[in-house]
Amino acid sequence: MIFRWLLPKDGGGAMRRYVRFRESMLRRKFDSKDMEPYRPITLFDFRQTDDAMDAKRIQRDKDAWRISDDGVIGGFSQSSARLIRSKAELFRYAAGHADDIENELTPSEDKELFTPYIKWKGKIDTTIGLASNVQRSGFAAMRSPQFPMEGANLKGMYGALEITCRSDGRLYTVNLKVATAFPDDMYQGYLQQSHVRLDPMGNLAGPMETLILPFADFGLTSMGREREIHRELDDNICIESLGFALMDGQNGAFQFDLARVRVVNLQEGRVFEGIAVDEESNESTGSQP
Numbered sequence: 001m002i003f004r005w006l007l008p009k010d011g012g013g014a015m016r017r018y019v020r021f022r023e024s025m026l027r028r029k030f031d032s033k034d035m036e037p038y039r040p041i042t043l044f045d046f047r048q049t050d051d052a053m054d055a056k057r058i059q060r061d062k063d064a065w066r067i068s069d070d071g072v073i074g075g076f077s078q079s080s081a082r083l084i085r086s087k088a089e090l091f092r093y094a095a096g097h098a099d100d101i102e103n104e105l106t107p108s109e110d111k112e113l114f115t116p117y118i119k120w121k122g123k124i125d126t127t128i129g130l131a132s133n134v135q136r137s138g139f140a141a142m143r144s145p146q147f148p149m150e151g152a153n154l155k156g157m158y159g160a161l162e163i164t165c166r167s168d169g170r171l172y173t174v175n176l177k178v179a180t181a182f183p184d185d186m187y188q189g190y191l192q193q194s195h196v197r198l199d200p201m202g203n204l205a206g207p208m209e210t211l212i213l214p215f216a217d218f219g220l221t222s223m224g225r226e227r228e229i230h231r232e233l234d235d236n237i238c239i240e241s242l243g244f245a246l247m248d249g250q251n252g253a254f255q256f257d258l259a260r261v262r263v264v265n266l267q268e269g270r271v272f273e274g275i276a277v278d279e280e281s282n283e284s285t286g287s288q289p
């Protein structure tokens with residue numbers, strides 16, 4: 001059981017995630033030029049086979065992407081999430097035929113044009129259940145698989161999180177669970193997109209947007225509340241997991257598409273890439289960490 005968790009036979013898993021991150025860190029240290037920032041490292045990219053396999057096991061595996069909502073406190077919000085790998089899969093999913101999507105990760109005809117992503121959608125209901133003793137309700141959340149052992153230890157090399165996504169314009173919370181002496185600590189940032197497009201079937205449309213969240217802008221919370229004494233999140237952190245939440249106090253449907261997450265450095269206000277196009281392409285397919 002433990003071996004299958006570490007190295008699932010069909011790809012993905014905690015050990016592959018850890019090894020890929022460690023290899024990427026070592027590469028960045030050796031290929032960076034003096035006085036230049038380190039090049040980005042990908043934490044999750046669903047074009048990569050291992051990340052896609054972890055995303056395909058949403059809610060079915062302990063070491064996979066997980067969703068939750070206020071049902072745990074007697075609330076009525078609901079959500080679901082699924083990996084979408086092609087336009088055909090998106091059409092079947094939108095038409096309510098998600099069970100018809102093949103389990104295997106087969107190449108799609110439109111793979112050159114289509115960016116795979118996790119589609120997270122549902123509805124927020126702020127109604128408080130009659131049997132509940134909470135003062136407020138109405139949230140949904142999605143969390144990544146964990147980075148095992150020491151976590152994704154950035155060792156002071158990176159200063160920001162880059163998220164490639166597409167959303168409905170609502171205010172989403174970005175949760176960073178980092179290694180700390182206080183188990184309830186959670187660092188939170190926020191993202192909101194102003195340009196929202198929908199296709200005729202009501203799905204988010206248009207290109208993915210890349211958003212940058214400097215670590216210094218994250219606030220420290222505990223059990224959903226801001227801590228009285230703030231400890232700034234600097235670049236010397238170990239990321240155990242990351243996630244997204246919607247708790248804006250507004251009833252109604254939501255949808256959020258996630259394609260990629262990287263740790264990056266900024267130079268003159270822009271992400272420092274320092275990477276050739278062909279190398280980035282290899283990294284995207286998983287052939288190079």
